[in-house]
Amino acid sequence: MEAVRWGILSTARINAAVIPPLRDSPESEVVAVASRTQDRADTYARQWRIPRWYGSYEALLEDPDVEAIYISLPNGPHVEWSIRCLEAGKHVLCEKPLTRFPGEVERAFDAADGAGLLLMEAFMYRQHPQTVRLVELVRGGVVGEPCLIRASFSFQIEDGNVRLDPELAGGALMDVGCYCVSGSRLLAGEPERASAHQVLGPSGVDLRLVGTLVFPGEVVAQIDCAFDLPLRQSLEVFGSEGSLRVVWPWNVRVAGIELRRGNTVEHVEVAEVDAYRLQSDNFSRAIRGVEAPLLGRADAVGQARAIDSLYRSAEVGGEPMQL
Ligand SMILES: NC(=O)c1ccc[n+]([C@@H]2O[C@H](COP(=O)([O-])OP(=O)(O)OC[C@H]3O[C@@H](n4cnc5c(N)ncnc54)[C@H](OP(=O)(O)O)[C@@H]3O)[C@@H](O)[C@H]2O)c1
Structure with a gap:
């Protein structure tokens, strides 16, 4: 299977658990990272040897080479940025919890379905x-x-x-x-x-x-x-x-x-x-249509x-x- 090209949205601490397995897997590669500030993006990309980096989240969404985005923002903006990524044509693996509001979960999955893209809440366990x-x-x-x-x-x-x-x-x-x-x-x-x-x-x-x-x-x-x-x-x-x-x-x-x-x-x-490796491999394979994503709308709405x-x-x- 052709490796899925991932972008990382934010320089959160949790990325340290997610980037290594993305990089180690033949099914994925990390091609870009975005931060709210250019300085932080520069430093982070150097530290993690990520080929492209952006000083705004919007710029990552405009990168045509990025197929999937891992969102590791604080909880509040999870739905807003999931929808923005989906509307920009990217598959989204969003950190848990997506939101506490069932209607917002539906809105995010409607955006995914409307765009023909995948969205998954990142419950790695x-x-x-x-x-x-x-x-x-x-x-x-x-x-x-x-x-x-x-x-x-x-x-x-x-x-x-x-x-x-x-x-x-x-x-x-x-x-x-x-x-x-x-x-x-x-x-x-x-x-x-x-x-x-x-x-x-x-x-x-x-x-x-x-x-x-x-x-x-x-x-x-x-x-x-x-x-x-x-x-x-x-x-x-x-x-x-x-x-x-x-x-x-x-x-x-x-x-x-x-x-x-x-x-x-x-x-x-x-x-x-490594459950993070299983998670990103599952999502990459789902993007390529090789298997189903483990978690979808029904689970996120129930949550x-x-x-x-x-x-x-x-x-x-x-x-x-x-x-
Ligand atoms: N699955 C797991 O095992 C696991 C473990 C820990 C956390 N999480 C989840 O991962 C998410 C991130 O947690 P974390 O502890 O890694 O976060 P964190 O280190 O505090 O980082 C959050 C990142 O979000 C960006 N950001 C955007 N708006 C922000 C704001 N208003 N205030 C602060 N940061 C902002 C910042 O990146 P830039 O400055 O680069 O833009 C920041 O580095 C949460 O949803 C959490 O529930 C999951």
């Missing part, structure tokens, strides 16, 4: 064999009927981080809780009710949020996320016959799943792979519905919201 194996185990019935899911993600952030800015759609649920929502939905389907409690920081975004999602059949997910607790992540599924626990479900530092049944604990081995319902509940003191 979904590509990891650990996630695939977890779903197989649950669907295969190893824990019986799943009834309770617990999903967590927290880490501590420094003052001035874009994640604290309400204008840029910051907040713990947006940034890390979105993984907990995604993992719960992957295992249990689309939630019917949502409730949440949030602790707001001085800037007005949620520093901590604890939520409940209720799925068909009264399967319940408890999710928690925070910016004011040390790094901690986990995903657990409890069923009538046992439980499964993943210690690093989101940015998989050590792969593996623990299965408990009765008094036995079994370790399910999973290959250590936004659940996130928005949790926020709406938290905003009114935890009253349950119907989805």
Whole structure:
């Protein structure tokens, strides 16, 4: 397959996880990067040995050689720039979360469909064999009927981080809780009710949020996320016959799943792979029509519905919201 020519929109920190696998893969090449300032673009392109660089995002969109754009902006402008890229004829892999608003997700995917291009929300953990194996185990019935899911993600952030800015759609649920929502939905389907409690920081975004999602059949997910607790992540599924626990479900530092049944604990081995590589290879192959993109409109709409319902509940003191 002919390598897909990628452009990188912004010089965000997360690019350090995404650029190396794009460069290492025969299915992609990084041809350009854009920053808001020319100085930053110059320095960044030199540092990462990127052949072309632009001091505005608009200039990247005008580069006819760029086929796909990876958007690593803060959350707030994700939809606006996804649509601008799509209207400029580029496929878009946009960082999570696309937005908390389902109507905005629809607008972005309408732009993709209208242009005959692909748009995908970058939930890289979904590509990891650990996630695939977890779903197989649950669907295969190893824990019986799943009834309770617990999903967590927290880490501590420094003052001035874009994640604290309400204008840029910051907040713990947006940034890390979105993984907990995604993992719960992957295992249990689309939630019917949502409730949440949030602790707001001085800037007005949620520093901590604890939520409940209720799925068909009264399967319940408890999710928690925070910016004011040390790094901690986990995903657990409890069923009538046992439980499964993943210690690093989101940015998989050590792969593996623990299965408990009765008094036995079994370790399910999973290959250590780079989920960012799987993600960009999946998207490049999808662009060439070799395989389907793993994530599309339905998943992104489901994500936004659940996130928005949790926020709406938290905003009114935890009253349950119907989805
Ligand atoms: N999938 C993952 O594993 C993962 C991990 C971390 C983050 N993320 C996601 O990736 C995105 C970026 O996160 P990050 O922590 O890497 O961001 P970051 O380092 O703070 O960088 C964001 C970049 O966006 C550009 N930008 C445009 N408007 C901005 C504004 N008003 N304020 C600040 N920067 C602005 C800047 O690039 P220029 O100055 O070059 O224009 C900046 O370098 C977020 O959506 C986050 O949720 C995903």
